[in-house]
Amino acid sequence: MTLRIAMWSGPRNLSTAMMRSFGNRPDTSAVDEPLYAAYLDTTGIDHPGAAEVIASQSPDPATVLRELTTGVVPTAVQYQKHMTHHVLPSTPREPLALLTHAFLIRDPERVLVSYAKVRSEPTLEDLGLPQQVELYERFGGPVVDAADVLRDPRATLTALCAALGLEFDDAMLSWPPGPREEDGVWAKHWYAGVEASTGFATESPGTRDPLPERLRPLLERCLPYYDRLAPYALRP
Template sequence: MRIAMWSGPRNLSTALMRSFENRPDCTVVDEPLYAAYLSATGLDHPGRDDVLASQPNDWRVVAKEITSGPVGSAVQYQKHMTHHLLPEMDHGAFAGLSHAFLVRDPERVLTSYAKVREEPTLEDLGLPQQVALFEEFGGPVVDAASILASPRAALVGLCEALGIEFDEAMLSWPAGRRDSDGVWAPHWYSGVWASTGFAASSPGAADPLPSRLAPLLERCLPYYDRLAPYVMKVD
């Protein structure tokens, strides 16, 4: 099974990748479209040159690899950032994957993301792409807040929705970096490198929203509200 988990930034996405990677039957792929995204947009992200050198720059090559390339485990978990999916990238190329969606309250996303990029945009957050993918492919929708509040129950429900068995190993992991981490990890993953479970992975949860980002929050909310009715209920 190839699971494509589509998330915006600062959504607990790397911690969830850690959770799946700790399963003995699972390997992970970290943001496979990142280099293609940077190549197409010309954006100057931290570590840009290293990212471009580490992955194929053609999204078509990436799509072929992650949909039909060899996998050395029963489950492959692909961590995707929705903003990496540009208009010229045909969604149909990813149709063979088992799609799932990780969402988070946009206010919490913005308070966290603003710490690493002072002026994020709607395009940076990838919410329109996430809604478009959900409307095209469907799949389980899980909220980061549910995972933080009840990790075991949320992961049991997510695994059931994906058609795989839950594994207790998903609840904790050793601290530190992984060979599977993208080359951009030193710029973004310090919190996850220090973590051993979900409780330690909630950057910005108690911080107020900077007033300058209030208009952006208003633009984000309709997309979040579109997916909210489909979020898995966690007891």
């Protein structure tokens, strides 16, 4: 039986690097943000390359979830990179019970600093934090903090794999640079950093950009959601 891992993350949470990490395992195939087209088609929100994204995937979430939960997978493990803000009120929840869930969280201040470089006025809805908490409370699953992944990738990924019933593989620690076949058509707008990477980069606190003051009220709204999940993060 295929292990179908749904990794739920907000944007700018190290999610694409984590997809690279799992996708570099010889037993794993990756799926990149399969609900993105449905999200854009339903909301009409203006994202870079929105029309191209909608044309590249089914915009029907029920169709997408049927494929993710029952479709043929060529590998023993399927890693599904999901953005929590793509889960709208109209997105069916029941099929998700067939997946094995995991959650990737990150300090909201670091998320906002990074995301504001792409969209200058992010909203709570852009970040998907309420949906991440909802999904955790409904389905459970291991939680990992991006800061722990960056601090000690081997130990954190070993703990995550154990929680998912997998053996850790050294291939998860590094990968060749460049694009991947599984990358969505939106990669050219968002993936420049990860395409240049060959592994998890360390983050130096001394070089961090400050949070713009205009985003501090949004940070205060984000923190309770992060604080809800942070105590459950695996500690290597």
